[in-house]
Amino acid sequence: MVKILTPIVALLFLAFSSYADYLGPFTPKDTAPILAKLKSSRADTSRVILYVQLSDQYYYREGRNAKELDSARLYSKAAEKLAATLHFNKGLALAYFQQAAILKLFDLPENAKQANQKAISIFIKQKNYAMLGESYYRQGGFYSLSDSEIEGRINYFKKSLDAFRSGRFTLKAGDVLMAIGELYMIHGDDQSALTYLKQSLHTYQSIGYRKLMAVYDLLGIVYKILGMPDEGIKYGIMCLRTARSLNDTSLPIATYYNRVGLLQFSLGEYKNASKNFVEGLEIAKKFKDTTTVHIIAANQASSLVRLQKYQDALRFLDSISIGFPLKELRQRYWINRAYVQLYCEIKQYNKATKYANELLKIVENSVEQSAVKERIYLTLIQYYLAKADYESAKKLVKIHKILAINSNSKELTYMNDFWQSTLDSANHNYLSALAHYQKYSALKDSVFNENKTKLISKLEVVYETEIKEEKISQLKKESALQQKMLHQASLINIIMFVGIALLLVITGLLIYGYKLVKKNNKDISLRQEEINKKNALLERLLTEKEWLMKEIHHRVKNNLHMIVGLLESQSEFLKGDEAKMALSESEHRIHSMSLIHQKLYQSDNLSSIDISPYIHELVEYLRDSFQTNSQVTFNLDIQQLEMNISHSIPLGLILNEAIINSLKYAFPDGRPGNIDVVFKQKSTQNFLLIISDNGIGMAQDFEQHNISSFGLTLIKGLSEELGGNLVIENKGGTTIQVDFKYITEEKDTAQHASLSSTLY
Template sequence: MRCNTYFVRLINKLVIFAVMRRFVFLFSFTFIFLISHHVLASKEQQYSLSDLKAMLHQKHTLRYRLILNLRISDFYFYSKVNNEKNLDSALYYAREAYAIKRANPGLDPQGWSKVNIAKFLIRKKQMGAAKAMLADGDVNFRKNLLMSIGRYYLFKAGEEKKDLDSAEFLLKGSIKLSRLVHDIFTEQLNELYLITVKLERGDRIGTRQMYTALAKECLTKNNLDGAAEAYSTMGDHFMFSETKEKLSAYYKAMELFRMNGQGVEQMNMLRAIAEITFHEGKLAVAEKQLLTVLRWYRNNHYKNAQDIHSQLSNSYRFKGDLVNALFYALEAVKSAQLTEGDEAEGVYFSGLAQIYNEMGDDRNSVLWYKKTLESLKHKKSEFLYVNLKDLSDYLIKEGKSADVIKLLDSIHNPKNSTPLENEIVAAIKGNCYNYQKNYPLAEKYYLEMLKWEQQARLHTFSSSDSYHILASFYITVGNYSRAEYYLQRILSMPAGTYPLSRVKDVYLQLYRADSARNDLSSALLHYKMYKSINDTIFNKDKENQIQELLIKYGADKKEADNQLLRKESLIQRDELRKADLIAKITISGTLALLLIMVLLYIQFKNRKQANLMLVRHQQEITSKNISMQELIDRQVKLLSEKEWLLKEIHHRVKNNLQVVMSLLNAQVNYTDNAVAVSAIRDSQNRMHSISLIHEKIFQSETVASIDIRSYIIDLMKFLCDSFHFNQRINFEFIIPLVQFDIVQAMPLGLIINEAMTNIIKYAFPNNENGKVTVELRPLGSDYYNFIISDNGIGLPDEFDFEQSNTLGMVLMQGLSQQIDGEISIRSENGVQVSVKFLLIKPGADLYAGG
């Protein structure tokens, strides 16, 4: 007993067509197919995934690399199974494309790379994150993203009114932005989707006129692709019973694609036309059309031909040519594996299982049905139910009908299922109860199957299989008249709309019914028809061809398996080497770990002893620290007292100098000798320069240094006040803020006193006006040059500073030597006294080392 084939044929055709047209959705018990433009959502048809990745690693322009990354991303989106791993891969390549776009915005002006990132969020149903991307300021990106999100809501499975409202709102937003940037194609594509929204709302008649009007509008704007898409979509929405209108729309679309140079889209339309021709039972015409498409694919080096192979296999199977049917079914599986496109592999596995079933090869049939179910295990689809039906026939034959019923009850909910799913479940249950000889219950489910079939009907062959199941049941229970009624209804259908192998079975069942009724003439006639068709399908030559084909496929598969085994062997060898290396490393690591543990234990014991010693030492250190802190506190106190004493000493020295200066001043009052008075005044000034240093130290925060700028200015003020020159001499001070040690400040102050005294006395005779510049110039490496210059009359021509024995000159030479400086006096436009010396840091010993 062969497994029933109706449901596989029905869904096989539907899914192949859906894959070809790229989108499929259901309108009130009717499958309707919708095409989408290749820019937005396309299955890769030219290259395999490995080809695209290999091309990506070759040297290409940045623009071509961006396009390759987008094509690989789309491959994972539309040609691979929708799982976490593939979605992550799609996102990775979309981000790679976007990285190129960010560095080179002109390479992707429409923002498709970022749209693909949004597609990942949409596939993950993270709509909030996807919509948040609409905040982007790029108008082209936003219009394309609005269209992508709108399409999600439009084609969402089980969409509700709110979903259609969202789709309409988003698509209109995309239209508005498209008009803003004068993008006619995207605008009209959105208009096409809006018509589909109306169709989803139930307006089937009005939308057809809208499709036609949109196509004409596209043509007026020279948008041939847009017009082709409009006609194509309109054709998708005609029922299969409206063959003439459907074909007319497809032919118009195909011609427009041809005119616009869209070869692959032109061939896709020819495949759609072949599907309609196939439904009409014109198998030879459909075969010719599909072979034309296949030749185009081969001539243009398009590798993803598995859908065409699958359609050809289906066509040959209906003709009864199982040799070619098997050949193309195997080619479909090979092509899918070669290109790594596993999104629709269940379709190809199912087709191969169906052919093995019709050949009577139950073992391979069940094997491929199981592979089909495995590939569909993560998909809740009618196709899954179809393959479950075919596999259940085998399980029932193996005596597991009760298990099949339990399985159905656990997975099937009639309220949330489509008419086709309910029809399949009713058929399976009918078969189970028929096997259990519970005929009343079996008939109940078979009639329920027929009821659901009327709602799910797509084409005449769907009814044929329902009639075949009922006829088989009525022959089993001996109701031959009812059996003949359903069998004759199958034979009354147009030729080519039902597989020849199944027509053969119809004649065999009629022969059995006639024999049971002793209608020998009819039985002989029906048997001859059965034998004729059977000989056509299963003659010796064809059996040999099938065996040769299977041997060739087995050899190819064996070679592929051998290559895989060789690869696996190399991998296994590498893994063994790695395992051996890991074992050696593990043993070495274990020994090393033991050694480390021993060393750690020894270290622990030593550390414990050391810790005890450290505790004792710490206690000693703490005790010493306390003692040291007490000493430091005493030292700080002593230093503070010492600093206070030093300041007090400086203060008293200053006071004593003031007393001496007062005594000298008193002496002046009792002296009439002008020379003596001048000498006393000079001595007073020298004492004041010394006294001023002591005063500055007393007033400062530290006793080690003074601010030399403040000191010099105050000294100059004192000298000016002493000589009463009524501001006829202007002073310019170029002195940085520098701290001088008292050891250097005092000699320098005396040098300033001597130089200024000479300038005030002799530089500007007759009370002339003049200018004095006082400068402390840094020379680098802590060297400074102290300069006092005037613009007075200068020194006499015969004056020799080194031979001069005046007290002032001798003092300046001695004082400069005291600070290790070099003094020089020049007479040029006045007198310039210059002292070069090394600045001693405050607190340092001027006489250290010598």
């Protein structure tokens, strides 16, 4: 099978890449913003995603080197570690998926397979069909194209297909169908190859996908293998027309032109073949792909020879040799064969000697594919026989015979018998020549009959495949039509029954409603008058209540300010600094409470205040009133939240005590620093308050359960009033954290009364 494919595939379809979408190439400029985000990110799920993105950036880096591949691996491991810590399964699966690709490049295929299998397990649980399809495809890529492993690759590709179909990723499903068809073609299962490639084409067409060149090209190859070159040319031409309609002149298009030219060449259409070889050659030249240039150029030279344009062929080969030189000898195999064939055709054997000798060195000094050796020996034996160098030919015929025996090829065997017959005849050994010729003739007829039988069998395969496709298409149409008719009939029945039921219900409701309305009209008119009177009374009472509440809050605020004024006056007559400091701290505490009442009487909502502006004003007040020699910067991260008075007052006092504590003790000798205040809602009922500084921190022997200062004792008591959990940390400064639940409105009233009586 490989022998049949080699001249058509031209070694381009024997390698598969990962199926995952190609993301690059990336440059350092693309990576810089992600690195900047990583530096300012927290250790949460967003950082996991950033690690995965950075791994992609280095894996798909333009001109990637070993150091960048190491970076890709490092970031993928960091993503895995953090995702595992956070129990972030989505990020963990992405990290495993990325590692599968990276580890394979580190020549760790088993580790790569295990990582990819872990990703598959998570994607299955998440029903993430897109990534599941990608992972199954990547898992299939770990299996080679050998006869013993290609089935494993096909099976995983089929799982990939099922995943993409489950997720309705039609384009991806078309890609995988084409890949499976290509694998079956290489495996020699022509019927399955044709079936999957036709399914791929229909899938693409169902969504209006236009880039069909690859699937057309593969269909052309399969039909050629099946002995239907005309059908192969038809799909090849469709491939080229599609490329032209899309203005696609990428490098693969050069290969498509070359293959169509080979199909036309096999049918003797040398002019058309030559035109397509020229088109493909121009594209290969544009991309400076020297190997592809040499392959297509050799085929073009063969077309010119068949058209008897010998001088044109010679000038053409010379221009390629000069314009696109190849340093390695084995890379000149295509052009050298073309030169030898050309000079043999025009009987200039001496000029062919140079190129024949190079071909001889290629097979003697290097390990080449058997198909390449077969072509070289074919060219050289024909060359030596044509120039009557029977000794050289005899040596190669012996080597060729060993090659034929090892490959168990009947075609090579009968060709070897033919050449041996020619040599015996040249040496006047006619009996041996006749015997070899008879072997040649008998074996050739046998091969012809076998090929004829295979061709008939393959044609039957094509016919059966097309019949099945027609039946499947017809059944799909009939099934769709029946489903549509059944749906319409069912819908009509449902509408009819629903209509009758609605009519009966409406009739009954109208009768009942008429009687009910007639009975209740009198009651409604009486009740409405009574309701109007009560509404007016309630509106008046509500207005009075709101006015009274605002007045209460206003007076409370004024009384608190009066107390602050009294304390300030009292401090003038005190001599001790400790007493003055105590009065000053009491003033700040009272001010924090008065701000609450000020907010309440200034607001339309008398039950709660917006906590964000309150905290900002309180912090601004403390910063202005508490003068220090230190340059202290406040960083506030306050969420917009409504909070009632029973929670606002304790929070304000906690903030007051914590900030004053930081201003007094955290930054001695005028050292600068930061005070961070964070207040946010963690969940529906959970809230978190954090006050932290980067000052000198507390004493080394500080213990939270053994608090002696009044301020910290007050914070502890207020935290208990809130029903919260108080945590004080002494690392790189002091951090006070209060985690509490917001109490429902029913409990708020009772706690507010209790707290007010306690504080006031």
